[in-house]
Structures are given as C-alpha cells and as structure tokens.
Amino acid sequence: xGNKDSPELTLSLLLMAALCLEASIIRKSTYFSYKxxxxxxxxxxxxxxxxxxxxxxxARSQLTELxxxxxxxxxxxxxxxxxxxxxxxxxxNVKTGEGISGDDLxxxxxxxxxxQNRHCVFVSDEDQMWYSTSCSRENGFYCSVQDKVQHHxxxxxWYNASLYCQNNSSELATITEINRDGIKKxxxxxxxxxxxxxxxxxxxxxxxxxxxxxxxxxxxxxxxFDTLTEKWQSNVCSEKLxxxxxxxxxxxxxxxxxxxxxxxxxxQMETPCASSxxxxxxxxxxxxxxxLSDFSYVKERIYRLATxxxxxxxxxxxxxxxxxxxxxxLVDHGMLPDCPSLDKHCGTLSKYDTSNWIIRDCSERRNFIxxxxxxxxxxxxxxxxxx
Numbered sequence: 001x002g003n004k005d006s007p008e009l010t011l012s013l014l015l016m017a018a019l020c021l022e023a024s025i026i027r028k029s030t031y032f033s034y035k036x037x038x039x040x041x042x043x044x045x046x047x048x049x050x051x052x053x054x055x056x057x058x059a060r061s062q063l064t065e066l067x068x069x070x071x072x073x074x075x076x077x078x079x080x081x082x083x084x085x086x087x088x089x090x091x092x093n094v095k096t097g098e099g100i101s102g103d104d105l106x107x108x109x110x111x112x113x114x115x116q117n118r119h120c121v122f123v124s125d126e127d128q129m130w131y132s133t134s135c136s137r138e139n140g141f142y143c144s145v146q147d148k149v150q151h152h153x154x155x156x157x158w159y160n161a162s163l164y165c166q167n168n169s170s171e172l173a174t175i176t177e178i179n180r181d182g183i184k185k186x187x188x189x190x191x192x193x194x195x196x197x198x199x200x201x202x203x204x205x206x207x208x209x210x211x212x213x214x215x216x217x218x219x220x221x222x223x224x225f226d227t228l229t230e231k232w233q234s235n236v237c238s239e240k241l242x243x244x245x246x247x248x249x250x251x252x253x254x255x256x257x258x259x260x261x262x263x264x265x266x267x268q269m270e271t272p273c274a275s276s277x278x279x280x281x282x283x284x285x286x287x288x289x290x291x292l293s294d295f296s297y298v299k300e301r302i303y304r305l306a307t308x309x310x311x312x313x314x315x316x317x318x319x320x321x322x323x324x325x326x327x328x329x330l331v332d333h334g335m336l337p338d339c340p341s342l343d344k345h346c347g348t349l350s351k352y353d354t355s356n357w358i359i360r361d362c363s364e365r366r367n368f369i370x371x372x373x374x375x376x377x378x379x380x381x382x383x384x385x386x387x
Contacts (some may be wrong), residue, residue: 024291025326025371026298027249030054030063032075032242039222039235042076042243043092050245051301052094053078056225057110067227075244079105079223079232086195089116089223094246097304112136112157112231119193119220119234120158125186129213132193134220134234135159141188142173149173149182161188162202174205193217249372250287250298252305256365259346262286262312263325266370273374284370286314288324290331295349295356302369303351310358312368315347317359332357 031050046053056077067075078092080100089108090100106116112134120135123142140153141161156164162172172190175183183189190202199217201207220234224241235241257265266284273280289295302311314325322336335357337344346362349369 024294025249025288025373026294027372029247030056030060031245031247032067032070032072033245034070034242036240036242037076038240039076039080039237042241043078045243046245047097050247052097052246053092054244054246055079055091055094056244064227064230072242073228074224074226074233074235075242077223077225077232077244078246081219081221081234083221086219086221095300095303108232110232112226112229112233116223116232116234118158119217120188121191121199121217122188123183123186123211124213125184127213128183128211130189130191130211130216131213131236132217132220133236133239135192136226136229136231136233139188140186141165142183142190143168143170144173144179144190145170147176147178149175149179151185151187156188158188158192162190171205172202174201174203174207175211176207176209180209180211248301250301251284251370251372252302252311253368253370254305254307255367256308257312257368258365259312259316259362259368262368263314266368269370271372279376281375282372283375284372285326286312287369287371288314288326289349289356290324292356298349298369299351302349302367306351306367306369308366309352310348310350310360310366312366313347313349315357315359316362317345 033045037045043053054077078094079089080092082088082090082100087106088104089106090104091102093099093101095101118135119132121130121132122139123130135158138155138157139161140151140155141164142149142151143165144150152161152164154164158172165172172188173179173183174190190205191199192202193199218236218238220236222235222237224233224235225244226233251269253262253265255265263286266286269284271282273282287298289298315330316323316325317340322330322332324330336359340359343361344359346360348358348360348366349356350358
C-alpha cells in the first residue's frame with residue numbers, strides 16, 4: 001500500500017483519535033514463578049518468559065501480601081554485587097540484558113540490617129560442614145566461653161544472635177580443634193567476613209580451624225526480597241529461590257513489514273485473558289507513545305529484542321495531521337513537520353538515535369512493537385467465540 005492513504009484507514013484512525021485516552025497505554029507489573037532456581041537461572045527464566053528480573057525499588061503491599069499468601073518468603077530480584085568492587089551493589093542492566101548498571105545501592109535503606117555487606121557462617125546439621133550466607137537469615141546459634149560451646153534453638157539473625165550471646169556473658173562461638181566435636185546441630189557460629197577482608201572470628205579470637213563444605217566459602221553476591229521484613233537480603237547466588245520478574249504489555253515482533261502490514265498484524269493478534277471465563281480478550285495495536293518516559297522505556301525494550309535498528313510505532317500522518325493509531329493525544333512540541341513529504345508519513349523509534357521522533361517511508365520494512373489491551377466482550381462476541 002506504500003504511501004497511498006486509503007480512505008478506510010484514514011476514517012478508522014480519525015475515529016479512534018476522537019476517543020483519546022488520558023493515560024499511558026504501557027502497563028508494567030511483576031510476575032513470579034512457583035519453581036525455585038538459582039539467581040542466574042532466574043534471570044534467564046525472566047528474560048525468556050517476560051522482560052527481565054524485577055527491579056523492586058520499594059516494597060509493594062499488594063505484591064507482598066500475594067507472595068505471603070503463597071507461602072513464598074523470599075524471591076530473587078535484579079540486584080547484584082559489582083564483580084569489580086564487592087562493596088558496591090547495582091541493578092541489572094535491563095537494556096542490554098547483561099551485567100549491571102546504575103548507581104551504587106549499598107547504602108540504601110531498603111537493606112535488612114547490614115545484609116548487603118557482611119557474610120556470615122552457619123553449621124549444617126546434615127554434614128556438620130560450614131556454609132556462608134546472608135547474616136540476616138534466622139538460625140539457631142552457638143555461644144562459647146573459651147572452649148566451651150552451647151547451642152541455642154531460638155532462631156535469630158547473626159547480629160541478634162551475637163547480641164544474645166553477649167548479653168549472656170559469652171560470644172558467638174569460635175570453633176577450635178578442642179571444641180569442634182561439640183558442633184552437631186544447625187546454627188550460626190562466630191565466623192564472618194566484611195567486603196575486601198579475610199574471614200575472621202568475632203572479637204578477633206585466634207583460630208585457624210576451618211570446616212568448609214565443598215564449594216565454600218561462597219560470597220552472597222545476589223539479592224532477594226524478603227516478604228516478611230519487606231527488605232532486601234543478600235544471598236549466595238546458588239541458593240534456590242522463586243524468581244520475581246518484571247512484565248509489561250508490549251510485544252516486540254521480529255518480522256520485517258511495511259507500516260500498514262505491521263498495523264494489520266498487531267490488530268489481528270488476539271489472546272484470551274487469564275481467568276476471565278471467556279468474558280474478556282487481549283487485543284493488540286501498534287504502540288502509541290504519549291509521554292517522554294514511554295519513549296525511554298520502549299527504547300530499552302527494543303534494544304536487545306529488535307533485529308532492526310528502528311521499529312515501527314503507531315505514529316501516522318493522515319488527513320493533514322499527525323496522530324497515534326489508537327487515539328492517544330499527540331504532543332510533538334513542534335518537532336514534526338506540518339506538511340511532511342510523501343515518503344515521510346510513518347513513525348519509528350530507534351535503538352540508538354536519541355531522537356524521539358523519526359519519520360520514514362511507510363513502505364519500508366522493519367520490526368515493529370505492539371501493545372496488549374484487555375477488552376470486555378459483548379454477548380454476541382462471546383457467542384461467536386463459543387461456536
């Protein structure tokens with residue numbers, strides 16, 4: 001169809017423009033899996049099934065309540081220790097899908113008490129071997145006075161266990177060749193490590209005795225969200241937790257089509273709503289971008305997924321005006337020509353170009369991006385689907 005604007009298309013788009021909506025059409029949410037996996041597996045799972053691991057900057061009460069109802073106490077989030085500076089924590093790089101980026105979050109108030117910095121050690125009751133983990137986990141613990149050790153069943157964090165021992169005229173246990181045979185049950189001992197330093201005993205008590213499990217000590221370089229404390233925790237990356245993924249209503253289509261064919265492809269897509277009993281359907285359209293924040297978000301989405309440098313958006317010049325195909329209000333701040341040439345009637349968004357507004361020949365072929373919207377079905381539509 002190229003640059004020739006059909007009357008049907010013009011009328012259809014102008015009618016939709018009259019039904020202009022007030023809010024962004026991009027819907028962002030979170031999704032969790034019931035399957036537990038390590039942090040690396042969790043990130044790959046999220047990238048393959050949704051967008052990426054969730055960047056959970058603040059606790060969300062509705063999400064927290066849902067996870068608690070499902071008896072999920074911890075979920076992996078997209079927060080990781082910087083491999084080049086272990087005192088630094090950063091969010092994953094969602095744009096590239098690899099590594100981390102952004103500001104240092106090691107001093108954020110979202111952390112549980114000191115859990116982003118110190119690694120602490122517990123003894124397993126299964127093999128009596130030592131394992132490193134987040135100090136904010138709650139375990140039983142051992143107190144010691146000189147070479148005498150005593151186990152306490154009460155579950156406390158490493159910090160609170162240390163205070164408990166001190167309040168009872170002792171310290172978290174230092175294990176030596178002399179008292180090691182008294183360590184049989186699950187619990188904290190007084191071995192810990194701060195970033196950039198060696199493992200040492202609390203109070204700097206001298207003891208070279210170690211009983212590490214195979215593969216230990218392992219740094220707690222990955223972060224989880226604790227649904228009980230609503231705080232971030234540092235965990236050993238090999239630990240098995242439920243992944244928390246970020247999800248939205250965008251679909252990047254890796255097919256090269258003209259603008260009108262891309263529009264038709266999106267509009268012909270349809271999927272059933274989850275748990276709707278047939279009363280609702282997901283319908284699609286070329287994406288409309290009203291807000292500047294939407295441009296940045298979509299650029300991030302296409303950077304890794306699109307196979308062309310630019311993707312079609314729902315921007316179109318028809319009947320003497322620029323409009324979005326689904327009726328969103330267009331505010332271009334004078335950046336678009338009032339009378340574009342015939343080969344510049346359709347809008348794209350670039351992975352690399354910093355411009356928000358790029359106009360191209362509608363007959364060119366490239367990837368495109370659709371968005372999903374829930375639509376309630378009429379009785380006739382429901383009957384048609386049941387046939």
